[in-house]
Amino acid sequence: MNATEELSTIGGPIWDAICEHPMVTRLGAGTLDEEPFRYWVRQDYVYLIDYARVFAYGATTAPGLDRMSTFAELLDSTINTEMDLHRDYAAEFGISEAELEATTPSPTTQAYTDFLVRTAVTGTFGDLVAALLPCMWGFNVTGRRLAEQGRPDHEGYAEWIDMYAGEEFTELTEWCKDLMNDVWADSTAAERDRYRDLFRTSARYEYRFWDAAWRQEEWSV
Numbered sequence: 001m002n003a004t005e006e007l008s009t010i011g012g013p014i015w016d017a018i019c020e021h022p023m024v025t026r027l028g029a030g031t032l033d034e035e036p037f038r039y040w041v042r043q044d045y046v047y048l049i050d051y052a053r054v055f056a057y058g059a060t061t062a063p064g065l066d067r068m069s070t071f072a073e074l075l076d077s078t079i080n081t082e083m084d085l086h087r088d089y090a091a092e093f094g095i096s097e098a099e100l101e102a103t104t105p106s107p108t109t110q111a112y113t114d115f116l117v118r119t120a121v122t123g124t125f126g127d128l129v130a131a132l133l134p135c136m137w138g139f140n141v142t143g144r145r146l147a148e149q150g151r152p153d154h155e156g157y158a159e160w161i162d163m164y165a166g167e168e169f170t171e172l173t174e175w176c177k178d179l180m181n182d183v184w185a186d187s188t189a190a191e192r193d194r195y196r197d198l199f200r201t202s203a204r205y206e207y208r209f210w211d212a213a214w215r216q217e218e219w220s221v
Contacts, residue, residue: 003184004177007199011134014203015141021207023214024142027160030152034093037157040213041090042103047209048086050113051135052078057120058128067179074172092156107219108212112205119198126183130195133176134203139164140173 018024023040026032055078058071087097105113119131143164151158163169184192211217 003180003195007133007180007196010196010200011137011141011203014134014207015138018138018142018207018210019145021210021214023210024146027157028146028149028152030154030157032154032157034156036213036216038093038095039216040210041086041093041095042100043106043109043209043213045083045086045090045100046103046105046109047113048078048083050117052083054116054120054128054132057117058125058132061120061125061128063125070175089156089159092159104219106212106217108205108208108217112202112209115201115205123198124191126187126191126195127198129176129180129183130198131202133180134199134206136169136173136176138203138206140170143169 023032023036027037052075055071055075059068059075062068062071087100090097090100116131116135120128123131143161143166146161147165151161180195184195187195
């Protein structure tokens with residue numbers, strides 16, 4: 001099996017759990033209360049900042065100019081395009097740019113982004129790819145499954161589904177899966193064990209990110 005065939009046995013049950021979570025099922029039905037979704041939008045903005053840092057490290061450690069170029073493009077796109085789009089999207093839910101900038105990372109957001117950046121800084125290029133893949137794969141699976149159920153009447157939620165089920169994000173996901181397959185093909189048994197662990201941890205954080213928004217998680221003290 002190649003990497004994505006094997007890693008799908010790890011990610012599959014987690015994607016199922018995400019799609020069965022009430023936050024996601026109600027988003028897909030258009031019945032989700034907007035307050036937990038506003039929380040999600042604010043936390044995702046904070047997440048994107050460190051997500052961009054991971055792309056920066058990817059550009060630094062990537063073998064070959066083509067991969068360096070792609071990671072550099074993703075860094076530029078995240079900072080200069082996606083975050084602008086996120087600000088516009090947040091405004092549709094009554095969230096100002098000042099509110100986004102003032103958002104304090106939740107315990108889950110802090111833990112997830114710390115994990116991603118630490119992996120990027122201290123690990124190999126393969127480690128970075130294994131940790132990054134669930135971020136794309138999980139959202140793409142979720143968006144596509146919700147799209148199969150039909151577009152909800154809530155336009156803001158429908159836009160979310162359109163984005164992550166769409167062709168552009170699907171192509172980005174497939175690129176990252178192909179990259180993982182390439183890295184996997186040249187890896188040792190010990191490296192593959194590490195990739196599995198990193199992938200599993202990142203996928204679990206994907207679930208927890210949804211759950212934290214549903215609970216509107218805050219620091220206890």
